[in-house]
Amino acid sequence: MKKILVxxxxxxxxxxxxxxxxxxYGEDNIIASDIRRPENPSGIFExxxxxxxxxxxxxxxxxxxxxxxxxxxxxxxxxxAFPKVAWEINMGGLVNALxxxxxxxxxxxxxxxxxxxxxxTPKDNTPQDTLQRPTTMYGVNKVAGExxxxxxxxxxxxxxxxxxxxxxxxxxxxxxxxxxxxxxxVYYEAIRKGAYTSxxxxxxxxxxxxxxxALNAIIQLMEANPDRLKHRNAFNITAVSAAPEHxxxxxxxxxxxxxxxxxxxxxxxxxxxxxxxxINADAAKEEWGFEAAYDIDNMTVDMLEKIREKLKKDxx
Ligand code: VAH
Numbered sequence: 001m002k003k004i005l006v007x008x009x010x011x012x013x014x015x016x017x018x019x020x021x022x023x024x025y026g027e028d029n030i031i032a033s034d035i036r037r038p039e040n041p042s043g044i045f046e047x048x049x050x051x052x053x054x055x056x057x058x059x060x061x062x063x064x065x066x067x068x069x070x071x072x073x074x075x076x077x078x079x080x081a082f083p084k085v086a087w088e089i090n091m092g093g094l095v096n097a098l099x100x101x102x103x104x105x106x107x108x109x110x111x112x113x114x115x116x117x118x119x120x121t122p123k124d125n126t127p128q129d130t131l132q133r134p135t136t137m138y139g140v141n142k143v144a145g146e147x148x149x150x151x152x153x154x155x156x157x158x159x160x161x162x163x164x165x166x167x168x169x170x171x172x173x174x175x176x177x178x179x180x181x182x183x184x185x186v187y188y189e190a191i192r193k194g195a196y197t198s199x200x201x202x203x204x205x206x207x208x209x210x211x212x213x214a215l216n217a218i219i220q221l222m223e224a225n226p227d228r229l230k231h232r233n234a235f236n237i238t239a240v241s242a243a244p245e246h247x248x249x250x251x252x253x254x255x256x257x258x259x260x261x262x263x264x265x266x267x268x269x270x271x272x273x274x275x276x277x278x279i280n281a282d283a284a285k286e287e288w289g290f291e292a293a294y295d296i297d298n299m300t301v302d303m304l305e306k307i308r309e310k311l312k313k314d315x316x
Pocket of ligand 1: 075076077096113114117138165166167168175177178180181
């Protein structure tokens with residue numbers, strides 16, 4: 001990868017990945033894009049509506065990129081609220097991005113998710129290759145997206161690669177419209193109020209990962225030797241399987257009086273229950289050396305420290 005276009009660059013992953021890519025590959029080699037222009041973009045920025053057929057192609061050609069990292073998407077809860085819009089963005093945007101990669105011979109990354117699995121998928125130690133019958137629009141988009149990316153690889157030779165992200169936890173840009181967002185909110189509320197009311201029920205396990213591990217995984221996969229890849233779209237990756245009470249006990253090691261309450265949101269609880277409890281990441285480890293550096297406790301220490309700094313800066 002030398003010159004990269006990132007779509008969805010203002011999102012939870014995109015905002016941090018763009019900065020990481022700039023520090024790794026050079027400021028001028030990263031073109032950030034999203035549906036709207038931010039007030040003060042920190043580098044090259046282009047407005048792209050991924051549902052407009054030619055916009056990704058035109059910007060990729062304009063900057064002569066060699067890679068597209070396609071992140072523009074609606075997450076699970078928002079996709080469940082607006083399923084047709086989700087189909088237009090998640091699938092219409094993806095096929096436009098793949099067409100640009102095919103016509104310009106570009107490397108291609110787009111994330112899938114543990115949301116690509118459904119209630120009939122084995123819930124524990126979910127295999128890399130298994131039954132995928134998701135019952136959400138987001139999950140349908142992710143499974144279809146995996147198949148579409150594999151099709152562009154096998155039919156047209158596009159170098160497509162992807163990972164199935166677990167819930168991602170970060171402090172830079174809040175996630176929007178996800179089911180796992182509680183695992184970000186809990187840290188902010190722990191600092192602000194010493195308490196948090198979870199919309200996901202106690203005992204509901206989901207795979208989770210700290211954002212630094214997610215960013216490293218994207219770069220590591222994209223730089224991996226293609227001859228070692230037996231899979232393409234998409235690799236199971238995870239750092240920890242956790243339920244709300246695990247976050248509470250990890251936070252209490254830093255904030256002893258922290259209290260966790262529960263007021264379950266049936267929609268997001270239903271989505272969470274349709275996903276695996278824990279997935280198996282052996283294929284990613286064997287084929288491109290995936291390894292997560294953060295467990296729940298060192299993630300908690302770093303999240304609380306960084307959020308305190310951020311809130312202090314915001315209030316200055
Ligand atoms: C969501 N954060 O909650 C995303 C992710 C595995 C969860 O796909 O929709």
